[in-house]
Amino acid sequence: AQSVTQLDSQVPVFEEAPVELRCNYSSSVSVYLFWYVQYPNQGLQLLLKYLSGSTLVKGINGFEAEFNKSQTSFHLRKPSVHISDTAEYFCAVSPTYNFNKFYFGSGTKLNVKP
């Protein structure tokens, strides 16, 4: 079975400050890892994914995430956020034998303040 925990339901941050959104997972099988973002009134958009190789993954809009196998974590980071980054962010895993069968975390709402 797979499960994903996003420890923070809401993260307030000031514009141009760095941010880290935390994600931990558990799985009995090998998984791929993903971060999705949902902007207000929009669908889910893929930010980045880890399939294999380098554990530091760069995504769109300046976001990056680091896969840590020993800690079963996949935290999302951005060195300087913008107002436009205000959105809900979802961490997800999928079993390597079923690429698009996602197990999502409960989401983290990032609120960037001016």
Next chain:
Amino acid sequence: EAGVTQFPSHSVIEKGQTVTLRCDPISGHDNLYWYRRVMGKEIKFLLHFVKESKQDESGMPNNRFLAERTGGTYSTLKVQPAELEDSGVYFCASSEQANTEAFFGQGTRLTVV
């Protein structure tokens, strides 16, 4: 090229009524997925179509939910009769192949009162 389109964007129905949600995948995408997010909790997998066939329906909550994909194009998800706990956002996604990126629609927000 159009993305994944879902209709309606919002639906408010009374308990016991029937509602049908529709998803139009990206043209040429054989794989279609339904997910839902209930009460601000996790987004959960419902089922996966490959063309018109149900590949995996392990996430369907009960027999009040019926998904179809006649002709392998658009898909419908019918809830009959709707219960209060069915309220949430229903997402559809499609992918060209089972191991390529899935693209999500904007979702249908269903409210059962």
